[in-house]
Amino acid sequence: MAEYLIKNGFVYDPVLGIKGDKVDVAVKDGKMVETSALSNPAEIDASGMTVMAGAVDIHAHVAGPKVCVGRNFRPEEKLFRAKPMAGIKRMEGGFSVPTVLKTGYDYARMGFGFVMEAAMPPLYARHVHEEIRDTPIIDEAALPVFGNNWFVLEYLKNHEIENTAAYIAWLLRMTRGFGVKNVNPGGTEAWGWGLNCPTVNDPVPYFDVTPAQIIRGLIEANEYLGLPHCMHVHSNSLGEPGNFTVTLDTLKQAEGIKARNAFGRQQVLHHTHLQFHSYGGESYASKSFESKSKEVIDYVNKQDNITFDLGVVTLDETTTMTADGPFEHHLTELNHLKWVNTDVELETAAGVVPYIYSPKTFIAGAQWAIGLELGLFAKDPMRTFVTTDHPNAGPFIRYPRVYKWLMSKAAREDMLDNVLKYGNTVRDRCYIGEIDREITLFELAQMTRAGPAKALGLEAMFGSLKPGMEGDVAVYPYNPETSEDPEDIELAFSNAQYLIKGGEIVVKEGQIVSNGNKRTFWVNCKVDENPQVERDIAEKFKRYYSVNQGNYEVYAHHYVPNPYVIEVDATQ
């Protein structure tokens, strides 16, 4: 296989502790190697450019039934946005819900190597994997949702951690899933009864288990198994004014639990899109609504067993989609736009609604501020990850714009002074105006590479240029010594000059030149035989599911043609 030597670039690598030094980087046979291991490499001149490992996205909705619903019900979004095929690159379309091809190409252009699909409904896991399979270049995995699953609700009502764990292991194997996602714990099931669980102490109707029990139980089951990733939660009352207390109650469920795994992961709870969960006040009106980012982040800073991602609002017209069914209904009541809601039998639900985060409204401006505040207040960039909860707070192609805002106070001031209509009210009701911090390129590499890779239990493969790691290298046309205009950040990180993915050149001089060799990661977790859980599964399929057990599994040969299986032994 090919050998590459990337020379003269400014390298940022948190794992190796390299902070912008000019270091040569070597790739051979798909892996990072010492430069001395190369015999006849192709040389890439990265003079005046920034070199980092391939980026890792810990949370995005990029594949599966609700993404597909978003594509289907927004034809207007594809209008005038198609890019024709060129060379090996195939046609691209869409914006907030791009086609699978555009998804792969756009991530590659931004220098990403791995993306986590954040919510997989188990019953429709086949659909998720078909879309993942058809997304070029990037390695992907998917998190099945557990927080409203009948098995989980019944086991955790009685704190049956061993049974919950056995069920999780079985479901990960059936769905070729990666870890434990927990969306609006209990609330989505309650939505089936026309209700919700606004706090962690509201019992789920019929099941009589509280969100707190579900959250803590799933953390314990996750650590019982020792999965690579920790429990990944979208807590109750997303988007509601005053919800920060619910968020703190959720985070507190992790207190006293230690990570137990063989993957170098140190945290037991990942809270996603924390921006949507850090609101104060009683309504969306500017006299009431306020940022509580500081209150939330103060707690997160103190608890070293928690990671989180931002979910920054990018002020675009986008498409919201989540397994939080009641929230999507709430949104369509607010904006009166078209709405889809789906119930997934015993497992979960979902909703989709287009949404315009208009810079002319106070609330969108405040949301924009809160997401950035969380990133700027956070003390440990290794536990703080950049996302937009794609496409909910904004499309993932805006990550470079978020980097710009995080890295430049001037860019933030420009937004407050010139773009947001209620910039001064936002300064008033949020902390954004008081923050001088500017994230450095080294910290950015922690927040987009080393950090998320570690949180996903993939620190041995991604997030660094250390010899032995996957051969994922991104070269950005950004000169940290001479660039002064914050716009350069957005431009450079949107258009990687080179991306080497798995040792192969995928982006060359800014152009897509290969469809790559994408893989699907999943976790095969061995547990002791558990006759009770096996019997429960068989019974539920007989009594409730619309499919039988034999038609449930995501068979690898068709749906996951290029698997990368992570083996976990949880037998006692």
Place this chain on the structure above:
Amino acid sequence: MATVTLTPTKVPDLRLEADNIKPDVFAGKKAAEIADLHVFIGNTQYMLGEFFEVAGDGGASAAETTIVIDGDVSRVKYIGMKMTDGTVLVKGNADMYVGAWMEGGTITVNGDADAFAGMGMTGGEINVAGNAGNYLGAAYRGDWRGMQGGVIRVGGNAGSDIGTFMRGGEIIVNGNVDVHVGTHQEGGTIIVKGDAKSKVGGQMVEGEIYVFGDIEVMMPGFQHVEDADLEVDGVSGRFACYKGDMGERHPRRKGETIYGKLYLKY
């Protein structure tokens, strides 16, 4: 004011997609450069000059440019799409999407205009002397932003689904219209001087619809409010005023609930 005259020389086998025919593109270009602009048939690219004889140069700006199409272009789509200023005159019929998403200027079609004319337009004026097709001043499929401003006048009849998701501006049809008028309408005015068939104002939130002739089948979601003497587009008469669609949500402003209004002339 400069005039560019396009004389059709060849009828395309399929539909020609010519969104380059607008004053914004022609402005500042010589006749030869205009003939070199691209058009599409399917995914195959051609030059405008292969289908039209081009006479005259564009003006300094869109506002100073007039385009005259001297013949029938019933197989040419997207004439004047997204134009912001200037004038377009089509002496024959035009295909779909005339003046779609236009922001300003004037388009006159002496013959008929096919479907989607004035779709999502925000300003300017479209005059169709003949008949207009379906989805006149409507929203693109899936979109909730139909016609938002400007004026569309149709001398003859219009098809179905006119003014779907209309939010502003005015559509005036001298003749009759087919089913579905102002569906999901959230503003603006539709005046039908002839008859309408059915589904008039379905799921209407705000805005006004006037029908001078008959509505074959009324929507059940409209309630009679009052009778009033009005002058509508130069015609005086007594109108029955209905509010609706009562099955739809309605905003409240200054303590009052705002309804869509449907006026039927006695």
